[in-house]
Amino acid sequence: MRRVPARWAILVAALAVPFLAGADIARADQKPLRIGVLNDQSGIYADMAGPGSVIAAQMAVEDFGGSVLGRPIEIIAGDHQNKPDVGAAIVSRWIDQDGVDVIADIPTSSVLLAVQEIGRAKNKLVLASTGGSSDFTGKACAPTGIHWTYDTYALAAGTGASLAKDGPWFFITADYAFGTALERDTAKAVEKGGGKVVGAVRHPQGASDFSSFLLQAQGTGARLIAFANSGADQVNAIKQANEFGIPQSGIKLAGLYLHITDIHAIGLQTAQGLILTQGFYWDLNDETRAWSKRFYERHKAMPTMGQAGTYSAILHYLKAVKAAGTTDTQAVVGQMKATPVDDFFAHGGRIREDGRMVHDLYLLQVKAPAEQKYPWDYLKLIRVIPGDEAFRPLNEGGCPLVSQQAAK
Structure with a gap:
């Protein structure tokens, strides 16, 4: 399995916080909330997802504030090489050894459907943004799977x-x-x-x-x-x-x-x-342009719909964790489904029982x-x-x- 380039291996989105006495020291000792961005980092789908999706995820964490429930938030990245077995191995290791709570992005539907089954079995949230098979919310739907940006x-x-x-x-x-x-x-x-x-x-x-x-x-x-x-x-x-x-x-x-x-x-x-x-175009309106220009400053390319969707899905997840007061998967999924999606990506979006986020x-x-x-x-x-x-x-x-x- 190829190694992810070091600069993407672990992108720490827990922002630098001054170390004050007491509560701040306790906060620093809290276990990080880890979100894994899984995609093709260097192959045929690297431009539509790849490092750009990792940047989008980082931006979501930064815009949220860098921590939730007293825990710093970390983004880690993995390259599945468009192979279901490689993707499944990465996700299993992330969950079992690295304490990853959420898997995001996931282009290549064969990989996405394999990850869906791991999320189901291990009760971990799967936030699909670039993988597109409509079977994800059809015959392969799971209580732990949410499909964000588009589907076939x-x-x-x-x-x-x-x-x-x-x-x-x-x-x-x-x-x-x-x-x-x-x-x-x-x-x-x-x-x-x-x-x-x-x-x-x-x-x-x-x-x-x-x-x-x-x-x-x-x-x-x-x-x-x-x-x-x-x-x-x-x-x-x-x-x-x-x-x-x-x-x-x-x-x-x-x-x-x-x-x-x-x-x-x-x-x-x-x-x-x-x-x-x-599901998104950078030049639709003032909101999409403002976010996309910020993204461009980091990535030197305008965002794809999948990259914008990765940002939106992770931000909505973090808001739900804060509102629910817990990272328990079922409680957070319930909160996400109960809360309309309202950001530059979608206004009035809603998550259905099958995990499909419905938006224009x-x-x-x-x-x-x-x-x-x-x-x-x-x-x-x-x-x-x-x-x-x-x-x-x-x-x-x-x-x-x-x-x-x-x-x-």
Whole structure:
């Protein structure tokens, strides 16, 4: 297992507090409240999560005040390398040996679903921000799992539904839990919207050559090629599609899980016109801009929706710990669900019985180069998607917690 770079191994978010007599000395002796940020620190998803999510978590702790219930708060980071076994080993060690109370972020749905089971078994909270499978709050839901930023159903309800009739559709899909869930949910949205799916192909995670997949898509007569993948995979696929002249031939491209950092990597000339669904965009309003500029000062890139969601989820958790007067997982989860989410990320957000945090999403379009007014000015808002429209209805996910709730 690779070591996390030393600068990320332990990021202490317990701020420097003058050592005064009495109570302050006692406070210094308190066991830290530890939050583990688990993600891809150096691979294909490092830009959308990675060190940026650790910075976002640090900012949340600092903005909260650095301690809670007399305990300093620490952020530690782990690199799961997009491997479920590596992620599970890190989380088990964190909980059993390092006293970690909460696991946050967690891109790569196969890792996320493995961590969900550890959280369930060990009664530890899992705050998912960048892992996206809607199964997390569906058949795999747990009383210890909360899904914050988006999920594959919501992406489908946005991009898939809006482009349903622009096909026929063909999917180029990453062959793991996230990709297959995104293809499944989007295909349902397309068919519900009157569109047609003519085929799909799976590619391994971390693929570098998409030529055969693109040729296969063209051979089906599809008029829209949808990329059900993410990170560097999606960046490479869209770049290669343009190199092969696919958009110029009249075939549309749909990046189902694009991030602001992906558009930055692709460039406006190539990405212009793409439609995407986001749980957050840095340039939406004064609140989002103010926080994002603070983030940019540290990270030198504007935040992705997952990084902003990591901040929001951790801040809401810490507020709940303070309000509940305890770090007991069930008490804190109850407090989180009873308290509306109200910050720059979401106003009036709510956490349902299945662990889904419901909030508005945004359908956006990538600007043409001539429309850009300043750095990172990449997107324009098409419409706000209300949370109840964006996320799967509570009774359709198959979450056992909902069945139990209904039976009471």
